[in-house]
C-alpha cells in the first residue's frame with residue numbers, strides 16, 4: 393500500500409522489489425494437494441501438523457544456507473513435515489520459482505509459495521498448492537480479487553494477518569486458510585501473543601496457522617493450546633547460523649512436541 397509509511401527499511405525494500413517483479417507468461421492451472429487433508433492425516437497419525445519452510449536466508453537470519461533446496465525439503469518431509477513452504481522471493485530470501493518447482497516434483501506433500509504477491513499476473517510465476525496473500529500489503533478489494541484469481545487457477549490461498557482488523561478483512565475476502573504472523577512486518581519483531589490474541593476470533597471452519605517465531609516444542613504446545621491447526625516454521629528448522637544442522641531432526645522435534653502429553 394502506498395500509504396504504509398511505518399515499515400522497517402528491509403520491508404520497504406522487499407516491497408519495492410515485489411512491485412517490479414514480472415508475472416508469468418501463461419495462466420497456470422494447478423491440481424492442488426489439499427492442505428486441510430494433509431493436516432487431518434498428520435493429526436490422525438499423531439504428528440503435530442508442521443509446515444516446514446525452505447528459506448535460504450532472510451532479513452532477520454544470521455546467515456545463509458546454500459544446501460540444495462530439494463534435499464532440504466526431502467529432509468523436512470522425512471522429519472514428518474505436513475507441508476513445505478518455499479520462499480520464492482529472490483533478492484532478500486534467496487529463493488526462486490525454479491526451486492519451488494523442483495521441490496514440488498520431489499515431494500508429495502502440499503507446497504506453499506511464499507512471496508510478496510501484489511498483482512494477478514504474479515500468481516502465474518509457478519504452480520504451487522498454496523499461495524500466500526498478505527493483508528497488510530493489499531487493498532481489501534485487491535485482496536478479494538487475488539483470492540478469487542488464485543482459486544480460479546486451482547491454488548488454495550493462505551491469507552496472512554497480524555491483528556483482528558486484518559482478520560476481518562481476510563474473512564470478508566472469503567479466506568478459508570488463515571495464517572496469523574507473529575512477526576510484525578512493520579518492525580520485524582516476533583511476539584507469540586499475536587497469535588493468542590487473534591485466534592479466538594477465527595471461525596472454527598477456517599484452517600488456522602500460527603506463523604513465525606516458533607522455535608521449541610514448548611512454543612509448539614503454546615500455539616496449539618491457543619488453537620493452531622498447524623504451525624509454519626522456518627528459522628528453527630533451517631538453523632541458519634549452524635551450516636550443517638540436521639533439518640530432519642529439527643523438524644521431528646517440533647512434530648513430536650505433543651508426544652509425551654496424555
Ligand SMILES: O=P(O)(O)OC[C@@H](O)[C@@H](O)c1c[nH]c2ccccc12
Pocket residue numbers: 445447506507508552573575603604605606624625626627628
Ligand atoms: O522463520 P520463522 O520465524 O519460523 O518464520 C517462518 C515464516 O512464518 C516467515 O518466514 C514468514 C511469515 N510471513 C512471511 C511473509 C513473507 C516472508 C516470510 C514470512
